[in-house]
Amino acid sequence: MPIYIDQMGRSVAIAERPQRIISLVPSQTEWLADLGLEQEVIALTKFCIHPNSWWRKKERIGGTKTLDIDKIRALQPDLIIANKEENTQAEIELLAQEFPVWISDIERLPQALQMMRALGQITAKAGRAESLLLPFEQALAAYQAPSAKLSVAYFIWREPWMLAARQTFIDEMLNWAGFKNALGHLDRYPSLSLKELEKEKIDLIFLSSEPYPFKEKHIAELKEIWPNIPILLVDGEIFSWYGSRLFKAPAYCQALWTKILGLGNLGG
Template structure:
């Protein structure tokens, strides 16, 4: 059987994969929600959902640095990667071992496509369709809620030292726009560094400090308030903004609660 991943790479699989390695936390969660946790033989140290998965599967490293010897020893049928999370070198090495699927998700449509691809590859299309229908239903309800809400000029921080924010062509940016959080740095690509030493952003309405990948805390709001004197600063659940699999079922209700707290 031949499939195409989200980079349009052709993947050849002779039978339904029974030994899976996932190098992406949100995809690990999705696989478990698809009923495939017993097939997961390898995960990353950042695969924290479900909370027991790292006790059941072998930890093969992080998302940028992995132990190739551990991956080889697990004899996987397929390895699941992501264009943003994993490096080209990792993908190239993994391809020497077995089939590799690479996801590339920048919006809701991409997320749904990925879930359906997994449904086909792993022969769980019925469960995949159920999850996508749940996401679409939650998305529809959220759109009805958000349509009349004011747009807020928003900065979304993902890192400190250096200070880094979310820019365009990212999944987080697409979700910010859905929430009517107009990304202040949308003119910049990906994850730009910004200068806080020589500039004050007095026209920003809202600053969101993500819980991941950098674990922002309440004390960081104090550091930033003088640079964003007219903005409200909030710590937000980074998983809700960046995990693009089955987590989306929960995300839209989280966004609704977030918006209601800003009224």
């Protein structure tokens, strides 16, 4: 049985062509679908919404952090795909005692690319993975961000207010797209009051579509505090999903910059 090293540095023995795969990570579930693993992926989480056809018809085994361990056991997977941040350590360690569990750990774009190639190799879809990744890598290389390095406060939650800071994939994507993370001096996902945030240098505010579903009404709420700062709703999957959603990032961020620069009088 081949031995693979996952992104946690663990050695995992996995069947040569796994036939009963469970994905515990939404962004990686979509990548498995793009690899053409319709028959092999037998179950996923309730948050694995892409592709919609899988979400509707495949077995669901709870949430990413609230797994139905007994249901997973009953399915007898020969491969479980997990993630350090998305899943809880206790549940993954429990599953790893009984099944092969390959864990990703992604804070940087190169790690996302490495994960996609690794899953292609593990599932005997390496050729398919390369055919999808090569044009994407060309698009990444061709992307050119404007020279204006605007400082962005990226909100992910409300009550309490939470934002993305350094050591997160969102921070990586903001920097790649040409923005500066206003909270890049803090760690992970700090919870801050709006009063505390007023002390930060902010040129733009992004309200993410997930995990909290920010809407137009929340823009109005924050405009009371920052009347002169542009506040935009952004696609959270583009900035935080490290699978196939990334393919949309170059075009999306180019369009986002066009919209922002059209607002004028920024960064002053």
